[in-house]
Amino acid sequence: MSSTPLLVILVGSIFTNNIIFASFLGMCSFMAVSDKIDTAIGLGSAVTFVMVATTAINYLVYHYILVPLGLEFISYIIFIAVIAAFVQFVEMFVERFSPGLYIALGIFLPLITVNCAILGVSLFMVLRNYNFLQSTVFGLGGGLGWTLAIMLMAGLREKMGYSNVPRPLKGAAVIMLVTGVLAMAFMGFSGIINL
Amino acid sequence: MIEGILAVGITTSIFILLSAILLVAEKYFTDYGICSITINEGSSVLEQKGGITLLSSLIDNKVFIPSACGGKGSCGFCKVIVQSGGGSILPTETSFMTRGEIRSGVRLACQVKVKQNLEISIPEGLLSVKEFSATVASSIELTHDIKELTFDLIEPVDIEQKPGQYIQICAPAPDGVVFRAYSISSPSYEKNKVQIVVRLIPGGIASTYIHGLKVGDSVMFTGPYGEFILSEDESTDIVCVGGGAGMAPINNIIHSLYAKWPNRKCYLFFGCRTLNDVFYLEQFKELAKIHPNLKIVYGLSDPIGDDEEWDGDSGFIHLSVDKHLEFGKKSQAFLCGPPPMIEAVTDILSEKGLKAEDIFYDKF
Ligand SMILES: Cc1cc2nc3c(=O)[nH]c(=O)nc-3n(C[C@H](O)[C@H](O)[C@H](O)COP(=O)(O)OP(=O)(O)OC[C@H]3O[C@@H](n4cnc5c(N)ncnc54)[C@H](O)[C@@H]3O)c2cc1C
Numbered sequence A: 001m002s003s004t005p006l007l008v009i010l011v012g013s014i015f016t017n018n019i020i021f022a023s024f025l026g027m028c029s030f031m032a033v034s035d036k037i038d039t040a041i042g043l044g045s046a047v048t049f050v051m052v053a054t055t056a057i058n059y060l061v062y063h064y065i066l067v068p069l070g071l072e073f074i075s076y077i078i079f080i081a082v083i084a085a086f087v088q089f090v091e092m093f094v095e096r097f098s099p100g101l102y103i104a105l106g107i108f109l110p111l112i113t114v115n116c117a118i119l120g121v122s123l124f125m126v127l128r129n130y131n132f133l134q135s136t137v138f139g140l141g142g143g144l145g146w147t148l149a150i151m152l153m154a155g156l157r158e159k160m161g162y163s164n165v166p167r168p169l170k171g172a173a174v175i176m177l178v179t180g181v182l183a184m185a186f187m188g189f190s191g192i193i194n195l
Numbered sequence B: 001m002i003e004g005i006l007a008v009g010i011t012t013s014i015f016i017l018l019s020a021i022l023l024v025a026e027k028y029f030t031d032y033g034i035c036s037i038t039i040n041e042g043s044s045v046l047e048q049k050g051g052i053t054l055l056s057s058l059i060d061n062k063v064f065i066p067s068a069c070g071g072k073g074s075c076g077f078c079k080v081i082v083q084s085g086g087g088s089i090l091p092t093e094t095s096f097m098t099r100g101e102i103r104s105g106v107r108l109a110c111q112v113k114v115k116q117n118l119e120i121s122i123p124e125g126l127l128s129v130k131e132f133s134a135t136v137a138s139s140i141e142l143t144h145d146i147k148e149l150t151f152d153l154i155e156p157v158d159i160e161q162k163p164g165q166y167i168q169i170c171a172p173a174p175d176g177v178v179f180r181a182y183s184i185s186s187p188s189y190e191k192n193k194v195q196i197v198v199r200l201i202p203g204g205i206a207s208t209y210i211h212g213l214k215v216g217d218s219v220m221f222t223g224p225y226g227e228f229i230l231s232e233d234e235s236t237d238i239v240c241v242g243g244g245a246g247m248a249p250i251n252n253i254i255h256s257l258y259a260k261w262p263n264r265k266c267y268l269f270f271g272c273r274t275l276n277d278v279f280y281l282e283q284f285k286e287l288a289k290i291h292p293n294l295k296i297v298y299g300l301s302d303p304i305g306d307d308e309e310w311d312g313d314s315g316f317i318h319l320s321v322d323k324h325l326e327f328g329k330k331s332q333a334f335l336c337g338p339p340p341m342i343e344a345v346t347d348i349l350s351e352k353g354l355k356a357e358d359i360f361y362d363k364f
């Protein structure tokens, strides 16, 4: 088991190993839904919630079902199925019990199923040998890091609306460039700690 | 080998387990029991199994709310006032509402889910909307993609409609049925039949169904819907501008108009692309011989071929409106056609001095 302290995992997964700027995972919804801060926060909170919960569930499934049977190699399929089922479940649950939250998150939930950052966090947790608590904190940090990244991008894009972007760079191209610059900025954190 | 079987077995069992959890959850979460829907302070009360939209509940109970887009939340026609039990308004609805409407509890019936007892109010006029069964009396090809269909009413045998109103035809769809709006083309004095003019939309559910109907087939529709009211003041001119299947309501307006006021002034502007898109022109020319105050202008937007003859206008139809309409005459206008045409014509009409409240339109 890894012995990294929880606080280090939390800070590390938000800043130094930011899932977007260091691993470039979850890019599709990052590019698609980062045009307004409000929606970015909505999607970010949904991602964080699902990330924490699925990392925890996947931890249990992995260590209590797959490892004892020596079936680590099917973890990809199982993780994906768990994530998809969980998202479905949450969608139904929220629709029934919290219509307000459903309106806020509802449209984002289906997007999350295909967000590779979620799967990524589950796979990293295995790779880095985290225990249950560490995995959950890592899920939380991953989600917060993703939210931070998409909020930064949304803020920049709201401002970029007023600037004069050269024609060939309009749209996705300029977002890619900005993501690159942001990633370099985040490299500045890398001296602090490393996961 | 053993490992392979184990892997498949475990994967399958986990998948089955997850599906089972979801199925149970769905059954539990979407079961809202029986809810009651109280309409217009108790003038009728419906008992309905919860979980479906208010629009479907009302249609199931034969209360027909206009729903031109078939419940997709894109037409904004299905407005009702929900006094209680509807939850808060959704972002999909607000774009169709004025602030006043939001404050007084107006909702789109297709976006409200029945989850508890509801109290709603709907305009009394809608309660008189009926469900009609009819048979196809004729189906005539007007152009390469437009057909005119006439239905003989069976039950009820007659319809009270006003020019500009529309019916909603029920068409079979992969998952159940859909309702689509079609303006009534037959004049309002013809009580025993309903005529419509339908353009075939490639891949369109209802238009494909209607184009495939044969004489003798039975159809089901609801109606009439729509608010347009023809000005009763004889000194007000009527200006009709249309294109394509937008002919339907205009045909109704013109014939109904001359049945009542034989000398009323009325303009008909009809935009087509080529000569092949022209229809009803001869018929209107005949009508204009009896009622000389009917002015007919057909315009072709594409250039005319060398071997074709055309004595009408050329260019887009809003240019014809600009050319022929006098400034400042008291008029009421009815526009019917594709959105860009409506916008262009609306601009010209305001330049001609028409007030916004005298310009009515249906976007097809
Ligand atoms: C008040 C009102 C009156 C109407 N009166 C008439 C009428 O008299 N005659 C008539 O032919 N139609 C009329 N329409 C339009 C009609 O209700 C249907 O929308 C149309 O026939 C398409 O239905 P569908 O089921 O065939 O296509 P759908 O299955 O709903 O749509 C298939 C595809 O076509 C697209 N599409 C839908 N409508 C159009 C369109 N109008 N132009 C281009 N693409 C479209 C859709 O986006 C979709 O991708 C009226 C609509 C309204 C709201």
Ligand code: FES
Binding pocket: B066, B067, B068, B069, B070, B071, B072, B073, B074, B075, B076, B077, B078, B108, B109, B110, B111
């Ligand atoms: S039916 Fe069209 S918006 Fe509700």
